[in-house]
Amino acid sequence: MIEEKGILFILSGPSGVGKGTVRKELFDRKTDLKYSISMTTRDIRPGEQDGVDYFYKSKEEFESLIKQNKLLEYAQFVNNYYGTPREYVEKTLDEGYDVFLEIEVQGALQVKENFPEGVFIFLFPPSLDELKNRIVNRGTESEELILNRLKEARKEIELMDAYDYVVVNDDVDHAVTKIQSIIQSEHCKRERIAMQYKKILEDDIL
Numbered sequence: 030m031i032e033e034k035g036i037l038f039i040l041s042g043p044s045g046v047g048k049g050t051v052r053k054e055l056f057d058r059k060t061d062l063k064y065s066i067s068m069t070t071r072d073i074r075p076g077e078q079d080g081v082d083y084f085y086k087s088k089e090e091f092e093s094l095i096k097q098n099k100l101l102e103y104a105q106f107v108n109n110y111y112g113t114p115r116e117y118v119e120k121t122l123d124e125g126y127d128v129f130l131e132i133e134v135q136g137a138l139q140v141k142e143n144f145p146e147g148v149f150i151f152l153f154p155p156s157l158d159e160l161k162n163r164i165v166n167r168g169t170e171s172e173e174l175i176l177n178r179l180k181e182a183r184k185e186i187e188l189m190d191a192y193d194y195v196v197v198n199d200d201v202d203h204a205v206t207k208i209q210s211i212i213q214s215e216h217c218k219r220e221r222i223a224m225q226y227k228k229i230l231e232d233d234i235l
């Protein structure tokens with residue numbers, strides 16, 4: 030029998046491009062995907078819940094998780110750690126569910142080293158000007174940080190070749206629909222592999 034493992038999907042892209050917004054809309058639509066809740070050392074924001082938005086950890090707790098190799102990947106972002114719990118991802122994939130990560134670019138590249146078979150989706154801004162507008166309008170960053178983010182974004186965009194798909198986030202609905210199509214098409218690819226395997230078995234019997 031062919032092993033029915035789930036597929037790991039990774040949504041990444043520069044800060045402010047809309048990863049969080051697109052991910053929320055994707056999960057608001059009906060989906061069988063399992064979202065991997067990240068660990069972070071950043072402060073909890075009003076309206077957020079521990080174990081729903083993130084698992085909130087102290088710096089010491091997070092560093093201990095790193096030492097124990099409990100994270101599939103981690104990165105420092107604006108003076109805080111963010112990381113993906115290894116056990117949840119591996120267990121959920123083994124149970125046959127698809128797992129969805131929404132993480133920044135450095136982390137995505139680490140996942141690629143461990144899970145080259147993952148499906149890597151790069152969320153792309155309609156333009157750098159629009160990226161700047163989104164970061165400014167979000168209102169969470171100072172002028173200096175915004176400039177840093179934009180410099181980072183240029184570097185991150187150069188890493189786009191490591192990804193399987195690019196989705197332009199011009200409109201949230203369109204972007205989410207494209208991501209749903211990617212998910213479907215990856216399942217069709219897998220279906221083909223399963224069929225080929227079955228055919229080989231039949232040939233053997235004959």
Ligand SMILES: Nc1nc2c(ncn2[C@@H]2O[C@H](COP(=O)(O)OP(=O)(O)O)[C@@H](O)[C@H]2O)c(=O)[nH]1
Binds near residue numbers: 043044048068106
């Ligand atoms: N590497 C990595 N990045 C993460 C993880 N979880 C969230 N992020 C990214 O961390 C960045 C900051 O997230 P957050 O503090 O929620 O702020 P916001 O998304 O910018 O409002 C975003 O780019 C997230 O995609 C994770 O587990 N690993």
Ligand SMILES: Nc1ncnc2c1ncn2[C@@H]1O[C@H](COP(=O)(O)OP(=O)(O)O)[C@@H](O)[C@H]1O
Binds near residue numbers: 047198
């Ligand atoms: N397609 C879009 N069109 C216009 N604004 C968007 C779109 N997607 C996201 N935004 C806005 O851009 C800002 C950054 O989005 P966010 O999801 O926080 O980005 P990220 O998680 O990539 O840092 C937010 O204010 C969000 O409402």
